Amino acid sequence: MTGAFETGIYRNVFKECGYTEAEIEQRVEDTFRRIFHGTKEECFYHEVGEDMAYVEDTGNHDVRTEGMSYGMMVCVQLDRKEEFDRLWKWARTYMYLEGGSGHNYFAWSCAVDGSKNAEGPAPDGEEFFAMALFFASNRWGDGDGIFAYSKEARAILSECIHKGEEGHPGEPMWNPDLHLIKFITNVEFTDPSYHLPHFYELFALWADEKDRTFWKKAAEASRDYLHLACHEKTGLCAEYADYDGKPHEGDVQWFGRHDWYYSDAYRTIANIGLDYLWFKKDPWQVENANRLQRFYCEEQREHWDGVFLIDGTRLEEKALHPTAIIAVNAQASLAADGKYAVECVKRFWETPLRTGDRRYYDNFLYLFAMLALSGNYRIWK
Structure with missing residues (x-):
């Protein structure tokens, strides 16, 4: 079997x-x-400017890593690279946590204007981000910067399991x-x-x-x-x-x-x-x-x-x-x-x-x- x-x-x-x-x-x-x-x-997918987009949780009127990563997974499955890249750039621009105990995680909720509603992550978002990024790498190939999909995916997973170890502040x-x-x-x-x-x-x-x-x-x-x-x-x-x-x-x-x-x-x-x-x-x-x-x-x-x-x-x-x-x-x-x-x-x-x-x-x-x-x-x- x-x-x-x-x-x-x-x-x-x-x-x-x-x-x-x-x-x-x-x-x-x-x-x-x-x-x-x-x-x-x-x-509930909304494009912003020339190269970004977000998914709105219409019940709570915010943007969640859950929805953004779900949207990316849908797009890679259906070969919709433009929408995928728009969502990923929005998430990486507004949801990524640059410091604090959540450093290198993603804020689980943001307002639709990109301002953070939270300073901590939700693990389901990170695991879907990582999987969608690996699939994007395998389907379309890695690009530059944040569009080096597989590199970004590996970095997310490393943070997920190594935080709390020496040199990795925060919690896994x-x-x-x-x-x-x-x-x-x-x-x-x-x-x-x-x-x-x-x-x-x-x-x-x-x-x-x-x-x-x-x-x-x-x-x-x-x-x-x-x-x-x-x-x-x-x-x-x-x-x-x-x-x-x-x-x-x-x-x-x-x-x-x-x-x-x-x-x-x-x-x-x-x-x-x-x-x-x-x-x-x-x-x-x-x-x-x-x-x-x-x-x-x-x-x-x-x-x-x-x-x-x-x-x-x-x-x-x-x-x-x-x-x-x-x-x-x-x-x-x-x-x-x-x-x-x-x-x-x-x-x-x-x-x-x-x-x-x-x-x-x-x-x-x-x-x-x-x-x-x-x-x-x-x-x-």
């Missing part, structure tokens, strides 16, 4: 479900166009002993949706040579960790979790409640699906994807917009990002082989992009699912 990394074959799950290549290609192109170059009510983004990514650098708990073993496998090939063993261990540690974080019956995980996988219930006064299956957590099953497509190293991923799809399609068929504890208990709250749920449940079909895999994909196909102020997060997960299920979320090597 080998994944796309070895075979070079990327499943077109939409085609497997009966859609034609022409309509799939059109749907992917249209989704990208509307998000990046659509109407004012649709898009990974726990150095457990090889597990942190939620933010100054806490010792994690966010299951940050765990991207399929990225770490590639970092183990392309990062600084002295760091490659770390990234190989990180890939193994994250796959093992997700077994602990995802519930054995529902497949759900919490937004934030401790290193033993249990939902993180502390720090509510600082971060709010995050011990439930809610916004951040939706990304976890999408990541599991992509890891299975790329590497197929963990049969548990099939089982977990089947569990999650069964939970939604059998136990909660009428409540996909619900909020749940990881054991499946439905709460009174409604999901802030209901379109994202539909998208990631479909992306789970990259791993799932149960009776609901096709149903989840077709439900997603029939779901339009979200409109309104909260469209940013939902529609990014929508676009990622569209890429992954059409065979267009690829390893560029």
